[in-house]
Amino acid sequence: MKSCVDYDVIVVGGGHAGTEAAAAAARSGAQTALITHKAASIGEMSCNPAIGGLGKGHLVREIDALDGLMGRAADRGGIQFRMLNRSKGPAVRGPRTQADRFHYRTAVQDLLAELEDISLIEAEVADLIVSNGHVMGVVLSDGREVSATSVVLTTGTFLRGVIHRGTERIPAGRYGDQAATALGERLEALALPLGRLKTGTPARLVKTSIDWSRLETQEADEAPVPFSFLTETLPLPQIACGITATTAETHRIIADNLHQSAVYSGAIGSKGPRYCPSIEDKIVRFPDRSSHQIFLEPEGLDEPWVYPNGISTSLPDQVQEALIRSIPGLEGAEIARYGYAIEYDYVDPRALSHSLELRALPGLFLAGQINGTTGYEEAGAQGLIAGLNASRRARGLSPVWLERREAYIGVLIDDLVTHGVTEPYRMFTSRAEYRLSLRADNADLRLTPRGQTWDLVGPARREMFHMKQERVARARSILTETSVTPQEAEEAGISVNKDGRRRRLLDLLALPIVEFEQLSSLHPDIPSIGADLRPILEADALYSGYLDRQEAEIVALKKEEDTVIPADFRYDLVPGLSAELREKLDRIRPHHLGQAARIEGVTPAALALLLVTLKGRPATRYG
DSSP states (O other): OOOSSOEEEEEEOOSHHHHHHHHHHHHTTOOEEEEESOGGGTTOOOSOSEEEOTTHHHHHHHHHHTTOSHHHHHHHHEEEEEEETTTSOGGGOEEEEEEOHHHHHHHHHHHHHTOTTEEEEESOEEEEEEETTEEEEEEETTSOEEEEEEEEEOOTTOBTOEEEETTEEEEOSBTTBOOBHHHHHHHHHTTOOEEEEEEEEOOEEEGGGSOGGGSEEEOOOSSOOOSOTTOOOOOSOOOOEEEEEOOHHHHHHHHHTGGGSTTTTTSOOSBOOTTSOOHHHHHHHOTTOSOOEEEEEESOSSOSEEEEETOOOOOOHHHHHHHHTTSTTOTTOOEEEOOEEEEEEEEOGGGBOTTSBBTTSTTEEEOSGGGTBOSHHHHHHHHHHHHHHHHHHHTTOOOOOOOTTTOHHHHHHHHHHHHOOSSOBOOOGGGOTTTTTSOSTTHHHHHHHHHHHTTOOOHHHHHHHHHHHHHHHHHHHHHHHOEEOHHHHHHTTOOOOOSOOOEEHHHHHTSTTOOGGGGGGGOTTGGGSOTTTHHHHHHHHHTHHHHHHHHHHHHHHHHHHTBBOOTTOOGGGSTTOOHHHHHHHHHHOOSBHHHHHTSTTOOHHHHHHHHHHHHTSOOOBOO
16 A cells, blocks of 8 residues: 555545545546545445436436446446336436445445555544645544645545434444544534534345235336446346335324434434435325335345335334334334434535535535535535546646536536535436436437546547447438438338428437337438437437527527636625625625526626626636
């Protein structure tokens, strides 16, 4: 192992944000140290054994397009691949897989081991080295100092984490792991804007104690679609999950014991994730619901535990036992580990720039739950951008990021640094204004070229992507440059109006009754278009008119939205701007007019005042 001095980048934490940060920093040319409590836990799935979903699956595809780890690890560990929203439009379909915990963790560790510029240090970080207002490294709990130009904190739920279950209070980062208490106290001493959030997890059940014969099953897709654009085959067999639901008796047990819940007893004052509530929250918020669905997800092919997705709780042990055994199929269930809520520190993400560097403490980057998010996918996306920018800072390069119109990663980070959070942030497709073009199927076509310019993309992906680009370009030219008459279309089994107008193959493919194979007789090269390209081309056809209008909107907005607001801009010199808005803009420091427009309370009139003032000095635009 390298001596504990003089790294370009230090990454603190070996979870999903930390592993992506370390990998991105190393891929882009930085000598990187990954510091974590336990090396064996690198890549651990702390809560549910699944990757992807609605909105989240888009993030995983984008991480993969930038040569990140999560998509490849999910493919190596996936045991139940499903495309969510398959019956809806391509823009809102979400790839998801249930994962084998062991195989996923092993895959992450193996992928990290392939990178030459990462050194692993197994230790606790207790302090930061700060010199002249810049973070210059970390101090370990044994007193050793590790210096670096940039530091990335990815503390997850460890930052002064406390587990709550009934009346129990256990300082911990997660079950069985110590909390990062000293580091939390140090961040507080640095006057960072800290807050508290909570999340939770359900009990784990012994697989053999469940009566599977009484349960509905959910199978994997017959033709599973991998996450990574590099994956050709999925190595693990696909399994089914069980489905059950709470009962009236379950609800009675919970209602009668709400006073023992850590959340409803007043022991926890912070907010949890609205879209992944505890079972207590569900009973309180939806009193008219007679049942709530539960997915019984095996934690691996050979793992003895099952994750009951849908009954996260902070109730005491005996109440958890009673409520679980009131559920069909779980009457004899053996509890391997009880559920709990966990409360932890986070930093208000409005203190960050889009590069995920703290404005008040240069050299310190934050990613993951420390920024107020929830979920592996959101953490991984932030980790990649933070690690990349930490590397660029160390190498004397300017920061980079993705805009909202370019990627879900851009939406995620812009939402965080502009609006902040009042509860753990979760990605949804509805958050993206340009979701018709930001699809999961075209993530590599959108982002891999950008990753190449940032030195993030390795030679294997670069070569495969260039080949795919050529294939896509050829296929698109066939569909857009070939047109047929109504008679020719009818001879191919495609019914259109007999109006004498020629139609492009792309226009025919947009018709809901047309399958790709029906075009085969209309051009000899159609059969050679690969199955991997067809979903992209079908989506392009379906959204063709909308995408043209959306692109025109983007161009129009870009003319003004991309007007840069200089870092030293004086908001107090903008005539007519209210004192409240001046204070808010001065605190958030938006990079450009588009970001300013998304700040709560900034009106079109205020934007006009800003624009007029900005036009009075030399304008700068993004290239």
